[in-house]
Amino acid sequence: MSERILKMKSKHIFKSFGSHTVLKDVSVKVYEGEVVALIGPSGAGKSTFLRCVNNLQPIDSGTIEVGGELIGYTKVGDSLRELNDRQAAAQRAKVGMVFQNFNLFRHMTALENVSYGQVEVLGRSKKEAKERSLQLLAQVGLQGKDGHYPAQLSGGQQQRVAIARALAMDPEMILLDEPTSALDPELRVEVARVIKGLASGQRTMLMATHDIPLVRDIADHIIFMVDGRIEESGPAEQVLHAPKSERTLQFLTTMGE
Numbered sequence: 001m002s003e004r005i006l007k008m009k010s011k012h013i014f015k016s017f018g019s020h021t022v023l024k025d026v027s028v029k030v031y032e033g034e035v036v037a038l039i040g041p042s043g044a045g046k047s048t049f050l051r052c053v054n055n056l057q058p059i060d061s062g063t064i065e066v067g068g069e070l071i072g073y074t075k076v077g078d079s080l081r082e083l084n085d086r087q088a089a090a091q092r093a094k095v096g097m098v099f100q101n102f103n104l105f106r107h108m109t110a111l112e113n114v115s116y117g118q119v120e121v122l123g124r125s126k127k128e129a130k131e132r133s134l135q136l137l138a139q140v141g142l143q144g145k146d147g148h149y150p151a152q153l154s155g156g157q158q159q160r161v162a163i164a165r166a167l168a169m170d171p172e173m174i175l176l177d178e179p180t181s182a183l184d185p186e187l188r189v190e191v192a193r194v195i196k197g198l199a200s201g202q203r204t205m206l207m208a209t210h211d212i213p214l215v216r217d218i219a220d221h222i223i224f225m226v227d228g229r230i231e232e233s234g235p236a237e238q239v240l241h242a243p244k245s246e247r248t249l250q251f252l253t254t255m256g257e
Contacts, residue, residue: 005032013062024229033202037215040225046208050175067172093121096166100178102158104150110161111146136164156187173204224248
């Protein structure tokens, strides 16, 4: 059996906003090709943790590594030095992020949204970026929608553009922050189908979600968070069907599992 490759690890992450501690000693490992789901009640710290992994939110203490590279900092001797804006942007491109509310550029077409980072951050030519973008839009089922602006697309279509945009940067891993929660049930199905396709293609993903049916379909590993800490972590089958924590069982029962 081949040795698993560690793609992301966080060690002892703490994060506070004012006097409120949002993350309390959060340590997580994600292996290559693995889908890890962060579940738990609202306010548990799931989305904040994802934003820390992508260096959109600075941590107070601890370390995060993706692909063996320290996120947000560089080591100088025995001390850590914060990356400058240009370095941080280049590093952020290695970790694709799909947001709950899409975060598309409203003044850009679907094609332009997917192409922009490839040209500006990766340095691809406009021709290369266009070819890659059209390929990815087709992959997420949006052939013929490349010239549409976000306002001309449904929520499900916008979220699929956002997924294509994340894929376009050839990231080490993809972070998904409640990717289906802003969608009507019918639109949720089309986005869930795309996410399932990524999972079957061995994409490394870390997803915060309340969508337990989606978790059941694609997650290899589940982390249950509550009040900023990890209450339980384990293989998806075990956590969903034989949780060790009474608090996990209570949450899953509330969610209809």
